[in-house]
Amino acid sequence: MESRAEQVTDAAASEPVDSAASAPAxSAASAPxxxxxxxxxxxxxxxxxxxxxGWPVWIVRSAFVVTSLASGAGLLLYLWLWVFTPWAPxxxxxxxxxxxxxxxxxxxxxSLVVAWATSGRVVEGRDGLEWWLLAVFAGVGLxxxxxxxxxxxxxxxxxxxxxxxxxxxxVATALLAITALALVFGPNAYWYxxxxxxxxxxxxxxxxxxxxxxxIASWRDLAAERTKRIREEQRSEIAAHLHDSVLQTxxxxxxxxxxxxxVARIARAQERELRDWLFAGDTPADSDxxxxxxxxxxxxxxxxxxxxDVVVVGESRERASGEMAAAAREAxxxxxxxxxxxxxxxxxxxxxxxxxxxxxxxxGFALADVPRDRLGVRESIIGRMRRAGGSGxxxxxxxxxxxxxxxxxxxxxxxxxNRG
Amino acid sequence: xxxxxxxxxxxxxxxxxSGLKAxxxxxxxxxxxxxxxxxxxxxxxxxxxDVVLLDVHLPGVAVPAATSGGAExxxxxxxxxxxxxxxxxxxxxxxEDVVGVIRAGARGYITKGSSGADVTRAVHAVADGDAVFSxxxxxxxxxxxxxxxxxxxxxxxxxDRLSAREQEVMRLIARGYAYKEVAAELFISTKTVETxxxxxxRKLQLSSRHELTAWANAxxxx
Numbered sequence: 001m002e003s004r005a006e007q008v009t010d011a012a013a014s015e016p017v018d019s020a021a022s023a024p025a026x027s028a029a030s031a032p033x034x035x036x037x038x039x040x041x042x043x044x045x046x047x048x049x050x051x052x053x054g055w056p057v058w059i060v061r062s063a064f065v066v067t068s069l070a071s072g073a074g075l076l077l078y079l080w081l082w083v084f085t086p087w088a089p090x091x092x093x094x095x096x097x098x099x100x101x102x103x104x105x106x107x108x109x110x111s112l113v114v115a116w117a118t119s120g121r122v123v124e125g126r127d128g129l130e131w132w133l134l135a136v137f138a139g140v141g142l143x144x145x146x147x148x149x150x151x152x153x154x155x156x157x158x159x160x161x162x163x164x165x166x167x168x169x170x171v172a173t174a175l176l177a178i179t180a181l182a183l184v185f186g187p188n189a190y191w192y193x194x195x196x197x198x199x200x201x202x203x204x205x206x207x208x209x210x211x212x213x214x215x216i217a218s219w220r221d222l223a224a225e226r227t228k229r230i231r232e233e234q235r236s237e238i239a240a241h242l243h244d245s246v247l248q249t250x251x252x253x254x255x256x257x258x259x260x261x262x263v264a265r266i267a268r269a270q271e272r273e274l275r276d277w278l279f280a281g282d283t284p285a286d287s288d289x290x291x292x293x294x295x296x297x298x299x300x301x302x303x304x305x306x307x308x309d310v311v312v313v314g315e316s317r318e319r320a321s322g323e324m325a326a327a328a329r330e331a332x333x334x335x336x337x338x339x340x341x342x343x344x345x346x347x348x349x350x351x352x353x354x355x356x357x358x359x360x361x362x363x364g365f366a367l368a369d370v371p372r373d374r375l376g377v378r379e380s381i382i383g384r385m386r387r388a389g390g391s392g393x394x395x396x397x398x399x400x401x402x403x404x405x406x407x408x409x410x411x412x413x414x415x416x417x418n419r420g
Numbered sequence: 421x422x423x424x425x426x427x428x429x430x431x432x433x434x435x436x437x438s439g440l441k442a443x444x445x446x447x448x449x450x451x452x453x454x455x456x457x458x459x460x461x462x463x464x465x466x467x468x469x470d471v472v473l474l475d476v477h478l479p480g481v482a483v484p485a486a487t488s489g490g491a492e493x494x495x496x497x498x499x500x501x502x503x504x505x506x507x508x509x510x511x512x513x514x515x516e517d518v519v520g521v522i523r524a525g526a527r528g529y530i531t532k533g534s535s536g537a538d539v540t541r542a543v544h545a546v547a548d549g550d551a552v553f554s555x556x557x558x559x560x561x562x563x564x565x566x567x568x569x570x571x572x573x574x575x576x577x578x579x580d581r582l583s584a585r586e587q588e589v590m591r592l593i594a595r596g597y598a599y600k601e602v603a604a605e606l607f608i609s610t611k612t613v614e615t616x617x618x619x620x621x622r623k624l625q626l627s628s629r630h631e632l633t634a635w636a637n638a639x640x641x642x
Contacts, residue, residue, distance in 0.1 A: 244477060247511045248433050251532035256439060268533070311559035311594045314568030344555055344596020350568045357595045398601040 035088040042098045045081045048088075093156065101150040101160075101168045108142035108172065111135045112179050115199075116186075136199040139179065140206035143172040151213035165214075172210045179203045239278040247271060261305075269302050289325050289354065290347050296329050297345060304336040306343055314349035323388035324409045328356045330380040331405040335360035339402060354409045361402035381405060425547045428452040428467055430460040430493065431475040431509065436532065440473070443536025448543055456480045457489050457496070464497045469504055470547045472497075473539070476510040476521050476529075491524035498525050507546045518557060523625050528552025550614045551621035558593040561620055565627075567591075579627045582620060589616045 034052040036044030046064065050057040067074030087094060115135035150168040154160040180203035183196050250271040257263040290312030297308030328345070335343045339362020346357040377394055385392035390409035397404050425448050429437050432455050441450050452467040454460035457480025464472055478489025494506050508521040508529035518529045527546045530539060531554070542552045553561075562568065565582045567590070573581035582590065585606075592602040599617070603610040 243511070244432075248436060248532065251511050252433075252436055252439055254533040255443070255535065271533075309555055309596060311555045313559045313562045313594065342596070346555070346559070346591075346595040348562075348568055348591070348594075351570065359596045398597065398605050401601075404595075 034085055036085050036094075037088050038090050038092055038094045040094065040096055042096055042100045043082045044087070044094070045078055045085060048085055049081065095157070095159070096153075099160075101146050101154055101164065104142050104146035104149060105168060105171050105175070108139045108146060109175055111142060112139035112175060115139060116179070116182060133195055133199055136179065136183070137202055140176060140202050140209075143176055144206055144209040146172050147210035148213045151217050155217070169210055169214075173207055176203045176206045176210070180207075242274065242278060246274060250274070265301055265305065265307075268307065269298065272298050272301075289322070289328075289349075289356075292325055293328055293332070293345055293347060293356070296332060297343075300332060300336040300343075304340060306336040306340045308332065308336070308343045308345060310345040310347070312347045314347075323384055324354060324356065324390065324407060327381045327384045327392060327407050328358065330384075331356075331358040331407070334377065334381075335362070335403070335405075338362055350411075352411050354411075356405075356407040358405040358407075359397060359402060360404075361397065363402075381407070385409070424449040425471055425543055426451045426467070426469040427471050427473060427543060428454065428460075428464055428469045429473045430454045430463075430478065430490075431473075432456060432477075432479055436475075440536070440539065443539065444543070445536070445540050448540060457492050460493045461497045464493070464504060465500045468501045471543050472504060472506045473543070474506050474508050474521070474526065476508050476518065488520050490521045490526070494521065494524040494526060505546045505549070507542060507552060519560070519624070522557075522621070525625065527621065529557065530554065549618070551617045553590075553593050553617055553621070555594045555596050558590045561624060562587065562590050562594060565623070579623050582623065586616050586620050589613055590620060593617075 031052050031054065034048060036048040037051070038044070040047055046060045047057055049055075050060040053060070064074045064078050067077065112135070115132045118132045118135065147169055150160075150165040155162060155165055180200045183200040183203065186196070250267045253267040254264040254271070257267065290310070294310045294312070297310045300306055300308055328347075332343065332345060335358055339360035341361050344357075344359045346355075346359075348355050382392040382394065385407055388409070390407065392408075393406045395404055395406070396402070424446070427444070427448050427450050429440055429450055430453070431437050431440070434455065437453050437455075441453075444450065451469050452463040454463040457478055460472075460474070460478065460480075472493075474490045474493060476488050476490040478493065480489045480492060490508055498504070498506075506521075506526040508518060508526040509532055510518050510521075510529055511532045522529065527549075528542065528551045530542050530552060534542070545552050561582070565571065565580070567582055567587045571581050572587065573583045588606060589602055592605055593599075597605065599610050599613045603613045606613075
């Protein structure tokens with residue numbers, strides 16, 4: 001535990017906590033790391049600090065409120081902690097229970113109303129003057145921060161999003177506009193022209209500031225968009241270059257090294273990997289039968305002296321997890337292990353059936369010659385297909401060269417078979 | 421092979437050209453080499469070879485962005501050397517790399533990973549007027565002409581679909597069968613297989629089938 005406390009990287013955040021909240025100096029040593037929980041009320045500062053200090057949350061909250069009364073020290077500390085405390089480790093997006101943007105709007109409204117109400121009363125004496133001015137400024141500031149909060153913090157939140165952002169902005173604008181008009185046409189404009197003018201100007205400026213976050217947000221989006229486009233352009237440039245240089249060289253290596261040599265196999269595997277990277281997006285990412293067998297073929301080429309050519313025809317609806325795929329993989333493995341050389345795999349999906357052909361040019365074998373205890377072909381290919389409702393057949397290749405495995409899976413039973 | 425086949429090799433990588441030259445056997449005579457579109461057109465029209473081994477991705481000045489260098493060479497040179505046949509060489513066996521050059525007039529394609537013996541065989545086949553189809557290209561043709569969903573040509577001159585026999589031949593080629601094996605499997609002569617393959621190649625070049633052109637347009641090949 002001692003060592004864990006030393007690992008606290010955010011020393012800047014944990015240090016002032018101890019001193020400001022006047023906790024015993026040793027408590028940090030055994031305390032959990034200061035982080036903000038991802039499911040929080042507003043910012044997670046109070047909850048995180050409470051967990052860190054081992055205090056009830058309400059004490060921390062009231063401490064913040066009380067110290068805030070001392071010329072805003074608690075508020076400053078709160079903001080400081082908010083900026084520097086990291087989120088608790090995790091993947092999920094932080095959620096906030098409190099509708100902070102609306103609270104800010106309400107607070108703004110309250111302080112503007114207070115300003116309006118007090119301004120009438122202090123007409124007589126000059127004492128109250130700066131109080132209503134202060135209230136106007138506070139109202140403007142709160143409205144602006146409501147807009148900023150809605151844009152920067154609430155927008156990515158699926159529960160709130162751009163709709164709420166718009167509503168907040170409209171309400172804040174309305175508040176500030178009414179304030180400005182009330183100031184200009186109110187009695188204070190006559191008694192205190194300069195301060196009233198300043199306050200009205202602040203309200204109008206506030207309206208502008210309410211909209212600044214949207215501009216910043218869209219500018220950010222634009223920048224992100226541009227970065228993405230540039231990255232994409234660069235990528236296709238690199239792809240074109242690699243295509244003209246490295247792929248050619250890899251082809252040449254395969255060519256010169258002989259089809260089944262170790263070097264050629266490595267070059268071929270490398271070529272395949274590079275090609276997958278270059279043309280990512282051309283092939284569907286989810287694993288259907290064709291993609292799966294292609295990947296399996298690529299893996300076989302690394303392990304065995306074999307080149308696997310996979311041709312896929314038709315829209316494949318067959319899943320890679322099905323019995324068909326398992327049987328086809330077994331057939332390919334057999335071909336790679338016992339025949340080697342060139343193996344051709346052909347997958348065709350028609351509305352009636354899915355068919356897979358695996359053909360090799362090895363020594364070949366007759367099923368009848370395979371000892372009964374060898375389960376490979378009989379069980380994992382033919383038996384498996386039959387149990388799943390399809391059919392499997394192993395026969396010598398044309399002209400007695402090699403072996404061909406044929407798998408067929410009719411469309412009617414496909415649903416059932418896939419479940420198994 | 422009584423007489424040697426005269427061949428021009430077009431590829432922008434000199435190391436690949438020399439490697440290929442060393443790999444081809446005695447029945448093939450390399451009469452010229454070129455490294456970009458312009459030199460290729462010049463060498464081909466000058467030497468008038470039997471077969472041009474043509475790289476699909478070829479640099480060149482003033483090649484339209486929508487086409488590949490290989491296809492451009494065929495387009496520019498084919499008219500002046502009508503007896504010359506083009507065999508595309510591609511580093512990738514992706515159909516889209518190849519269909520553009522086939523539709524420009526190539527008689528087939530092989531990947532650069534093929535052995536010297538394979539290339540030699542393909543050159544002879546093309547020189548004899550046959551088409552060279554790889555399993556991948558056969559698979560693509562089946563897909564593009566709607567064979568898996570049961571589209572079959574009813575008339576022999578229909579360009580947008582394959583006949584039942586052509587589909588059978590393409591399926592076997594896609595399964596890795598050589599022409600000879602296809603012939604044995606279907607109980608027809610090798611010559612008949614070659615006729616079918618040539619017919620399919622012609623359809624591939626001439627068809628205005630929607631999938632083919634839409635697909636090629638999407639990748640700006642034509």
